[in-house]
Amino acid sequence: MADLILCEPTELYNILNQVTKLSRLTEPNYLCLLDVRSKQEYDESHVITARRVKKKADEYLIPESVDLECVKYCVVYDNNSSCLDLILKDDSDNSGSSENELLARGAAIECGKALAHLTRHPVQILRGGYESFSAKYHFFRTQKIIWMPQELDEFQAYPVEIVPGSIYLGDFRQACDPKIQKDLKIKAHVNVSMEIGPFFVGDADKLLHIQIEDSPEAFIFPFLRHLCHFIDVHLELGNVILVFSTLGISRSCGAILAYLMHRNEQTLKKSWEYVKKCKNNVCPNQALVAQLSQWETIVLGGFITDISVPLC
Known part of the structure; x- marks a missing residue:
């Protein structure tokens, strides 16, 4: 039986925005996103690609087209569940549980427990439910129920979120999209490519090229020192920053890794593991990795990460 774990809104956002050549949402066994709210609430709006889970005689009915055993991410949400503590206690004795405690369990957690024996990976319960996610990522609300394969192929991913609400990592196309800049409230760019984007041109306070x-x-x-200083200044001002390169997998990832090493005073390996959780195709070239290893000596006073071993 798989476990139940909490999924932060940022994590679901990043899951939805993973890309290889196409959006990973096109992969049938990638994400199963389940909405356990009422039909009226679901019809009014839900997270893109979410399917509504119906309940009949206290049993949750999973959509027949879903093979949960093969799904990498199974995320369940209700209105606002935010804690697993109560539901994960031993259910054999509820004599000491108050009515409020029982109500606090939430539909998402009940559904997650019912699904856990069907999945290979942990069932994830979205912290804060739909209320929290849709408040932060309102542009991922939809009334659309059925997604055709071609529509998922054409789904335009957003930059992934590295530091929640502050730093995003993306590609040149995303950096040129005015809707993305507006939706994410981007106030500054770090462009690590040869191309010249359309925003903040000539404004050295808002664009580091x-x-x-x-x-x-x-x-x-x-x-790297200037890069870190530039980002630090904007974070102190409360500005949202987009770091990008042409494809968003090598140079911009190198820049993000360098900044996280500086910000958190942590190793290249630990920074890499963190960014990899946010973006699955992190791949700075060998020359950049060697320079990040050198940067590690500046940040931490010595070589710690063994770059002779693949970090992927």
Whole structure:
């Protein structure tokens, strides 16, 4: 039996925005997103791709097309469940439970428990439910119930969220999309590519453009102190920052890794593991990894991460 774990709104946001050549939402065994609210609430709006779970005679009816055993992410949400503590206690004795405690369990947790024996990976309960997620990511609300494969193929992913509400990591297309800038409230760009984007041109306070090629000769190390200072200043001002490169998998990932090492005073390996959870195709080239290893000596005073071993 799989466990129940909490899924933060940021985690679901990043799950929805993973991309290989196409959005990962096109993969049938990638995400099963289940809404256990009432039909009226679901019809009014729900998270994109979510399916409503019906309940009959105290039994949750899972959509027949879903093979939960093969699904990587199974995320369940209700209106506002935010805690697993009560439901994960031993259910054999509820004599000491008050009515309020029992109500606090929430429909999502009840449904998650019913599904747990069907899944290989933990069933995830969205913390704060639909209320929290839709308040933060209102642009992922929809009334659409059926998604055709072609529509998922054309789904335009948003930049992934590295520091919740503050730092996003994306590609050049996303950096040129005015809707994304508005929805995420982007106030500054760090452009680690040769291309010139349409926003903040000529404004050195809001745009840091590190022009390096996507090649083994890419030399980012001399810019890292300025990069970290630029991001720090905007975070202190409460501004949201988008860090991007052409494809968003090498140079911009290198920049994000360098900043996290600086911000958290942590190793390259630990920073890499964190970014990998946010974005599944992190892949700085070997030259950038070598420079990040050198940056580790500046941040932590010595080489700690063994870069001879693949970090992926």
